[in-house]
Amino acid sequence: EKGGYRHFMAKEIAEQPIVLGDALSHYLRGEGIEMPEPGLDFTEFDRMVMVACGTANYACVVAKYWFESLAGISVEVDIASEFRYREPPIPPRTLALFVSQSGETADTLAALRYCEGKAARVASVVNVTESSIARESDLVLPIRAGAEIGVASTKAFTCQLTVLFLLALKAAHDRGRLDAEELEARIAALRQVPGLMNIAMASSDEIAAVAKSVSEARDVLFLGRGAMFPLAMEGALKLKEISYIHAEGYASGELKHGPIALVDKTVPVIVMAPSDHLFDKTVSNMQEVMARGGKVLLITDAKGARAAGDGCWKTILMPEVDPLLAPILYALPAQLLAYHAAIAKGTDVDQPRNLAKSVTVE
Numbered sequence: 315e316k317g318g319y320r321h322f323m324a325k326e327i328a329e330q331p332i333v334l335g336d337a338l339s340h341y342l343r344g345e346g347i348e349m350p351e352p353g354l355d356f357t358e359f360d361r362m363v364m365v366a367c368g369t370a371n372y373a374c375v376v377a378k379y380w381f382e383s384l385a386g387i388s389v390e391v392d393i394a395s396e397f398r399y400r401e402p403p404i405p406p407r408t409l410a411l412f413v414s415q416s417g418e419t420a421d422t423l424a425a426l427r428y429c430e431g432k433a434a435r436v437a438s439v440v441n442v443t444e445s446s447i448a449r450e451s452d453l454v455l456p457i458r459a460g461a462e463i464g465v466a467s468t469k470a471f472t473c474q475l476t477v478l479f480l481l482a483l484k485a486a487h488d489r490g491r492l493d494a495e496e497l498e499a500r501i502a503a504l505r506q507v508p509g510l511m512n513i514a515m516a517s518s519d520e521i522a523a524v525a526k527s528v529s530e531a532r533d534v535l536f537l538g539r540g541a542m543f544p545l546a547m548e549g550a551l552k553l554k555e556i557s558y559i560h561a562e563g564y565a566s567g568e569l570k571h572g573p574i575a576l577v578d579k580t581v582p583v584i585v586m587a588p589s590d591h592l593f594d595k596t597v598s599n600m601q602e603v604m605a606r607g608g609k610v611l612l613i614t615d616a617k618g619a620r621a622a623g624d625g626c627w628k629t630i631l632m633p634e635v636d637p638l639l640a641p642i643l644y645a646l647p648a649q650l651l652a653y654h655a656a657i658a659k660g661t662d663v664d665q666p667r668n669l670a671k672s673v674t675v676e
């Protein structure tokens with residue numbers, strides 16, 4: 315059932331172009347974006363609250379950048395275990411959106427129950443559609459990733475992002491911020507992602523080689539800006555979950571506010587940065603790291619690699635992608651890096667110590 319792969323995680327990483335394509339064709343059957351019944355009209359909401367745990371929470375943080383920049387709607391993101399006990403006010407014109415692969419995470423379910431009767435609508439983005447979270451939602455958006463067995467979430471994350479991006483486009487369209495032509499152009503860019511992922515998969519051997527050195531580190535930093543910041547946190551989570559290496563994800567601009575104190579020649583600093591309008595700022599952050607002897611592993615496109623100049627320890631090239639969509643594509647090298655670091659360390663990739671696939675107790 316591993317389909318010839320050594321681990322479920324490897325299979326699930328490799329499956330992403332196919333399952334992403336499947337999720338897309340499910341939501342893009344006719345003209346525009348098809349919503350399951352009873353549908354959502356974003357003119358009914360003034361704000362959104364998105365709640366989840368772990369990797370699903372990082373998908374929400376990426377989506378916050380999309381909803382805010384494309385649809386102009388304020389989004390609050392919280393981890394479920396904090397949200398549920400905080401007694402946060404939920405104004406009536408709020409869309410409450412819960413993201414969960416399993417649909418059974420106890421804290422996320424409790425957060426959903428807290429919002430029932432307070433929020434205008436309670437919607438969920440789930441993989442398992444016969445789950446408690448799906449059952450208790452007004453509207454369910456399936457991610458269609460297929461069964462995910464590896465404890466480290468991979469394809470569910472990129473499918474969550476894909477569905478959330480479509481939802482952000484719908485929100486932007488409903489709210490008059492994206493006309494039909496722009497919507498079509500955004501959808502066309504999204505449709506390219508599975509193909510770009512296939513191209514990116516070709517870097518697997520190169521990533522395996524660099525992951526071998528990363529596996530010898532005690533601490534690893536991941537840096538990203540904008541929607542790549544939550545991806546940096548996801549990259550760090552993946553690495554710590556399966557290789558047990560201490561890793562942290564930071565917003566690049568936060569580096570000098572503390573974490574740079576950790577940098578020396580033993581600390582790999584993984585910078586995930588497509589060439590976008592903020593790339594220059596990321597280059598100066600990398601220079602700060604290099605000036606302290608830090609080893610920068612830059613994951614970028616050809617243009618970014620040229621702009622970064624010399625001095626990086628290693629560069630992994632990704633195909634060029636719409637910067638808004640980069641978190642989906644760049645999830646792949648982050649997953650591969652964690653996977654190969656775990657292989658190098660000989661840890662149990664699919665069943666990491668102390669972790670369960672579905673956390674049904676708080």
Ligand code: M6R
Binds near residue numbers: 417552
């Ligand atoms: O099933 P869920 O999406 O609600 O699970 C949430 C987290 O427990 C999950 O994403 C966890 O962080 C994964 N092990 C990440 O790889």
